[in-house]
Amino acid sequence: MGKGRVEAFTDGVVAIIITIMVLELKVPHGEDFSALAPVWPIFLSYVLSFINVGIYWNNLHNMFHTVQRVDGRVLWANLNLLFWLSLMPATTAFMGENHFAPVPVAVYGVDLALCAIGFNILTLALHRLHGNETLFARALGNDLKGKISLVLYLSAIALTFVNHWIGVAIYVLVAMVWLVPDRRFERLIEK
Amino acid sequence: MGKGRVEAFTDGVVAIIITIMVLELKVPHGEDFSALAPVWPIFLSYVLSFINVGIYWNNLHNMFHTVQRVDGRVLWANLNLLFWLSLMPATTAFMGENHFAPVPVAVYGVDLALCAIGFNILTLALHRLHGNETLFARALGNDLKGKISLVLYLSAIALTFVNHWIGVAIYVLVAMVWLVPDRRFERLIEK
Amino acid sequence: MGKGRVEAFTDGVVAIIITIMVLELKVPHGEDFSALAPVWPIFLSYVLSFINVGIYWNNLHNMFHTVQRVDGRVLWANLNLLFWLSLMPATTAFMGENHFAPVPVAVYGVDLALCAIGFNILTLALHRLHGNETLFARALGNDLKGKISLVLYLSAIALTFVNHWIGVAIYVLVAMVWLVPDRRFERLIEK
Amino acid sequence: MGKGRVEAFTDGVVAIIITIMVLELKVPHGEDFSALAPVWPIFLSYVLSFINVGIYWNNLHNMFHTVQRVDGRVLWANLNLLFWLSLMPATTAFMGENHFAPVPVAVYGVDLALCAIGFNILTLALHRLHGNETLFARALGNDLKGKISLVLYLSAIALTFVNHWIGVAIYVLVAMVWLVPDRRFERLIEK
Numbered sequence: 001m002g003k004g005r006v007e008a009f010t011d012g013v014v015a016i017i018i019t020i021m022v023l024e025l026k027v028p029h030g031e032d033f034s035a036l037a038p039v040w041p042i043f044l045s046y047v048l049s050f051i052n053v054g055i056y057w058n059n060l061h062n063m064f065h066t067v068q069r070v071d072g073r074v075l076w077a078n079l080n081l082l083f084w085l086s087l088m089p090a091t092t093a094f095m096g097e098n099h100f101a102p103v104p105v106a107v108y109g110v111d112l113a114l115c116a117i118g119f120n121i122l123t124l125a126l127h128r129l130h131g132n133e134t135l136f137a138r139a140l141g142n143d144l145k146g147k148i149s150l151v152l153y154l155s156a157i158a159l160t161f162v163n164h165w166i167g168v169a170i171y172v173l174v175a176m177v178w179l180v181p182d183r184r185f186e187r188l189i190e191k
Numbered sequence: 192m193g194k195g196r197v198e199a200f201t202d203g204v205v206a207i208i209i210t211i212m213v214l215e216l217k218v219p220h221g222e223d224f225s226a227l228a229p230v231w232p233i234f235l236s237y238v239l240s241f242i243n244v245g246i247y248w249n250n251l252h253n254m255f256h257t258v259q260r261v262d263g264r265v266l267w268a269n270l271n272l273l274f275w276l277s278l279m280p281a282t283t284a285f286m287g288e289n290h291f292a293p294v295p296v297a298v299y300g301v302d303l304a305l306c307a308i309g310f311n312i313l314t315l316a317l318h319r320l321h322g323n324e325t326l327f328a329r330a331l332g333n334d335l336k337g338k339i340s341l342v343l344y345l346s347a348i349a350l351t352f353v354n355h356w357i358g359v360a361i362y363v364l365v366a367m368v369w370l371v372p373d374r375r376f377e378r379l380i381e382k
Numbered sequence: 383m384g385k386g387r388v389e390a391f392t393d394g395v396v397a398i399i400i401t402i403m404v405l406e407l408k409v410p411h412g413e414d415f416s417a418l419a420p421v422w423p424i425f426l427s428y429v430l431s432f433i434n435v436g437i438y439w440n441n442l443h444n445m446f447h448t449v450q451r452v453d454g455r456v457l458w459a460n461l462n463l464l465f466w467l468s469l470m471p472a473t474t475a476f477m478g479e480n481h482f483a484p485v486p487v488a489v490y491g492v493d494l495a496l497c498a499i500g501f502n503i504l505t506l507a508l509h510r511l512h513g514n515e516t517l518f519a520r521a522l523g524n525d526l527k528g529k530i531s532l533v534l535y536l537s538a539i540a541l542t543f544v545n546h547w548i549g550v551a552i553y554v555l556v557a558m559v560w561l562v563p564d565r566r567f568e569r570l571i572e573k
Numbered sequence: 574m575g576k577g578r579v580e581a582f583t584d585g586v587v588a589i590i591i592t593i594m595v596l597e598l599k600v601p602h603g604e605d606f607s608a609l610a611p612v613w614p615i616f617l618s619y620v621l622s623f624i625n626v627g628i629y630w631n632n633l634h635n636m637f638h639t640v641q642r643v644d645g646r647v648l649w650a651n652l653n654l655l656f657w658l659s660l661m662p663a664t665t666a667f668m669g670e671n672h673f674a675p676v677p678v679a680v681y682g683v684d685l686a687l688c689a690i691g692f693n694i695l696t697l698a699l700h701r702l703h704g705n706e707t708l709f710a711r712a713l714g715n716d717l718k719g720k721i722s723l724v725l726y727l728s729a730i731a732l733t734f735v736n737h738w739i740g741v742a743i744y745v746l747v748a749m750v751w752l753v754p755d756r757r758f759e760r761l762i763e764k
Contacts, residue, residue: 005202005252011578012206015585020214022659023593027666031674050659054652058645061578072249076370079245086213086241093218101222179649196393196443203397211405263440267561270436277404277432284409292413387584387634394588402596454631458752461627468595468623475600483604 006078007064013082014060017089018053021046024093042096045108048171049092055178056085056115066136067126077125081118087111102164106157109167112174113153120146149174197269198255204273205251208280209244212237215284233287236299239362240283246369247276247306257327258317268316272309278302293355297348300358303365304344311337340365388460389446395464396442399471400435403428406475424478427490430553431474437560438467438497448518449508459507463500469493484546488539491549494556495535502528531556579651580637586655587633590662591626594619597666615669618681621744622665628751629658629688639709640699650698654691660684675737679730682740685747686726693719722747 025042028035070078091111095104123143130136152174160167216233219226261269282302286295314334321327343365351358407424410417452460473493477486505525512518534556542549598615601608643651664684668677696716703709725747733740 005198007578008199008581009202009206009248009252011582012203012585013210015582016207016210016589018655019586019589019593019659020210022663023214023596024218025660025663027597027663027670031671032676035676036680047656050652050656054649057582057652058648061582061648075249075252076245079241082209083238083241086210087216090213090216090218097218098222103223103226107227196389199390200393200397200439200443203394204401207398207401211401214405215409266440266443267436270432273400274429274432277401278407281404281407281409288409289413294414294417298418387580390581391584391588391630391634394585395592398589398592402592405596406600457631457634458627461623461630464591465620465623468592469598472595472598472600479600480604485605485608489609 003064003067003070006070006075010060010064010078010082011057014053014057014085017085018050018057021049021053021089021092024089024096041099042093045092045096045100048175049088051175051179052112052115052171053085053088055175056081056119059119059178063123063126063136066134068130068134068136070126071129074122074125074129077118077122081115081122084111084114084118088115100164100168102160102167105164105167106160109153109157109160109171112171113150113157116146116150116153120150145177149178194255194258194261197261197266201251201255201269201273202248205244205248205276208276209241209248212240212244212280212283215280215287232290233284236283236287236291239366240279242366242370243303243306243362244276244279246366247272247310250310250369254314254317254327257325259321259325259327261317262320265313265316265320268309268313272306272313275302275305275309279306291355291359293351293358296355296358297351300344300348300351300362303362304341304348307337307341307344311341336368340369385446385449385452388452388457392442392446392460392464393439396435396439396467399467400432400439403431403435403471403474406471406478423481424475427474427478427482430557431470433557433561434494434497434553435467435470437557438463438501441501441560445505445508445518448516450512450516450518452508453511456504456507456511459500459504463497463504466493466496466500470497482546482550484542484549487546487549488542491535491539491542491553494553495532495539498528498532498535502532527559531560576637576640576643579643579648583633583637583651583655584630587626587630587658590658591623591630594622594626594662594665597662597669614672615666618665618669618673621748622661624748624752625685625688625744626658626661628748629654629692632692632751636696636699636709639707641703641707641709643699644702647695647698647702650691650695654688654695657684657687657691661688673737673741675733675740678737678740679733682726682730682733682744685744686723686730689719689723689726693723718750722751 025039025046028039088111091104091108095108098104120143123146127137152170156167156170159170216230216237219230279302282295282299286299289295311334314337318328343361347358347361350361407421407428410421470493473486473490477490480486502525505528509519534552538549538552541552598612598619601612661684664677664681668681671677693716696719700710725743729740729743732743
C-alpha cells in the first residue's frame with residue numbers, strides 16, 4: 001500500500017489541529033490593554049502547543065520520508081497518534097484557562113505522554129513492516145530521545161503536584177530539545 | 192474523469208470532520224479532578240466517533256484504490272456520504288452531552304445507518320461505472336459485512352428504547368468488527 | 383503559472399467551508415425528541431447550503447480541468463469567489479436560526495448572487511487568459527445557465543418580501559437545476 | 574529535503590486560517606435589517622484580513638515556486654510565520670467586535686508587523702540555503718516592498734493612539750499595494 005495518501009491525510013489532520021487551537025483563544029471583551037491580561041496564560045499555552053504540534057509534524061515528515069510502505073497496522077497506529085494530538089486544543093485550553101493550575105497541567109502532560117507513546121507505537125509498527133536493515137530502522141536507532149522524553153513527561157506529571165511550574169518547565173525543556181529538527185533522519189536522507 | 196481530485200477532496204473533508212469533532216469537547220470549567228467528571232461521556236462518544244470516521248477513511252482509502260475513474264453520479268454519491276459523515280460531530284456531541292440518553296443514542300444510530308446506506312449507494316455508483324469483471328467488483332463481492340452492519344444499526348436504534356446501553360454496545364461491536372481493516376481490498380491490491 | 387496549487391488550495395478552502403457549516407448546527411439541549419424540533423430549520427438550511435457548496439466544488443472541479451494556466455488576475459478572481467462562499471456558514475445559520483424569516487432569506491440570496499457573480503468574474507478572467515478557441519471557451523459557451531441563475535437569485539431576493547417561501551423555493555429550484563453536473567465541460571473532456 | 578510537503582502543509586494551514594476566520598462572524602440575533610448593524614465592523618475587519626491572508630498565500634505561492642529545497646531552519650521559519658498568521662482570526666475579531674477601538678487596532682497591527690517580520694525571516698532562511706546567484710535571490714532583490722510595509726505597520730501602530738482611523742487607513746493602504754501580485758517572482762518564472 002502506498003504511503004502517499006497516509007502522508008497527505010496525516011499532514012491534513014495536523015494542519016487542522018495546529019490551526020483550530022487558535023479558536024480556543026477566545027476574543028477578549030473590552031477595548032483597552034487590561035482586556036488582554038486574562039488572555040496571556042491562554043496565549044502562552046497556545047505557543048507551547050503550537051511548538052509541540054509543529055515538532056510532531058516535523059518528525060512525522062522526516063520519518064515518513066524514510067518509509068517505503070504502510071499496512072493496516074500502521075494506518076491505525078497513525079490514527080491513534082492523531083487521536084491524542086487532536087486532544088491538544090482541548091487540553092491546551094484547559095491548562096491556559098485555569099492559569100496553569102496543577103490538575104490541568106497534569107492533564108496536559110498526560111496528553112503529551114500519550115502522544116509520545118503513540119509516536120513510539122507508530123515507529124514499532126513501521127519497524128515491524130520494514131525490518132532491521134532498512135533506512136528507516138537505521139535512522140530511528142534505539143530512539144533514546146523519544147524514551148527520555150516520555151520519562152520526562154511522566155516526571156513532570158508527578159512533580160506538578162509539588163509545584164505546577166516544575167511541570168510546565170519540563171514541558172518547555174522537552175520542547176526545546178526537540179525544536180532542533182531530528183537530524184537522525186535528515187542525515188540519512190542526505191547520504 | 193480522474194479520481195485524484197475526488198480522493199483528495201474526500202480525504203480533506205474526512206480529515207476536517209475527524210478533527211473538528213474535538214471542538215465539541217468543551218473545555219471543563221474548574222481546575223481540579225472533579226471538573227473532568229462531566230467530560231467523560233462526551234470523551235467516550237468522541238472516541239467512538241473518531242474510530243467510526245477512521246474506519247470510513249480507511250475503507251474509502253482502500254476502495255478508491257481499486258477504482259479507475261469517477262463520473263457525476265459517483266461525485267454526488269460521495270458528497271451524500273460526506274454529508275452524513277459531516278453530521279457526526281453534532282450527533283456525537285448530542286449523545287455525549289446527554290450522557291447516552293435513549294433519544295440521542297437513537298439519533299446517533301440513525302446517522303450511522305445513513306452513513307452505511309450512503310457508503311452502499313457509493314459502491315453501487317462505482318459498480319455501475321466499472322462493471323462486474325473489474326478489480327473493484329471482485330474486491331467488493333456481495334458486501335455482506337456492510338449489509339450486516341446496517342441491520343445491526345437498525346436493531347440498535349430500536350433496542351435503545353428498551354435499554355440505551357444495548358444500542359451503545361451494538362455501535363461498539365460494529366466498530367470493533369470494522370477496526371480490522373477491510374482485507375478484501377488489500378488482498379486484491381497485493382495480487 | 384501552474385494551475386495545480388490553485389486547484390489544491392481551492393479544494394481545501396471549499397472542503398473546509400462545507401465541513402465547518404456543521405459547527406453552526408448547535409447541539410440541541412434536552413434529551414427527548416422535542417429537543418430536536420428547533421434544530422429542523424437549521425438542518426434544512428444546512429442541507430441546502432451543503433448542496434450549493436457541493437455544486438460549486440463540482441463546477442470548479444470541471445472548469446479547472448479544461449484550463450491550462452492561471453495568472454494573478456485569476457488568483458484574485460478565485461479568492462473573490464472563495465470569499466463569498468466562505469460567508470455561506472454565517473448566512474446559512476442566520477437563515478436557519480431565524481426560521482426562514484424574510485430578511486435572513488434575502489441576505490442568504492444576496493450571498494448566493496454574489497457567489498454567482500464571483501463565478502462569472504472567474505470565468506471571464508480565465509477566458510481572457512485562454513482566448514476564444516480553447517477547450518475552456520468552447521466548454522463554457524455563453525454560460526446561459528449561470529446568467530439565468532443570477533436573474534433567479536435576484537428575483538428571489540425581491541419576492542422574499544412578498545412571501546419568504548417564494549425565495550426559498552427559488553433557491554431550491556436553482557440548486558435542483560445545477561445538481562445535474564455541468565455536462566458542457568464533461569462532454570468536451572470526453573472528446 | 575523536498576519542498577513539496579512543506580508547500581502542501583503551508584497551503585493547508587493558510588486555507589484553514591482564511592476559512593475559520595468566518596467562524597468569528599457570529600450569527601446576528603434577530604430577523605430584521607437592524608440585526609445586521611452590529612455585524613458591519615466585524616464584517617469589514619474580516620474583509621481586510623481575508624485580503625491580507627490572501628496576499629500571504631499569493632506571495633508564499635510565488636516564492637516557493639522559485640525555491641529548490643528546504644531545510645530544518647526553513648521549516649521552523651515557515652512555522653513561525655504560520656503562527657503569527659494563525660493569530661489573525663483572533664486579532665481580527667478583537668478589532669471588529671470593539672468597533673476599531675485604538676488598542677484592538679494596535680494589537681491587529683502588531684500581528685501584521687510580526688507576520689511581515691516572519692515573512693522576512695523566512696526569506697532570509699531561504700536565501701541562506703540558496704545563495705546569491707539563484708533564481709530565488711534575484712527574484713527577491715533587496716525586498717524594499719517588504720521593508721516599507723513593516724515601517725508602515727509600525728507607524729500605524731503608533732498613529733492609532735492619535736486617531737485609530739489613521740491606523741486602519743494605513744493597513745488598507747498596505748493591503749492595496751500588495752494586492753497587485755508580486756511581479757518580481759512572476760517575471761522571473763516567465764523567463
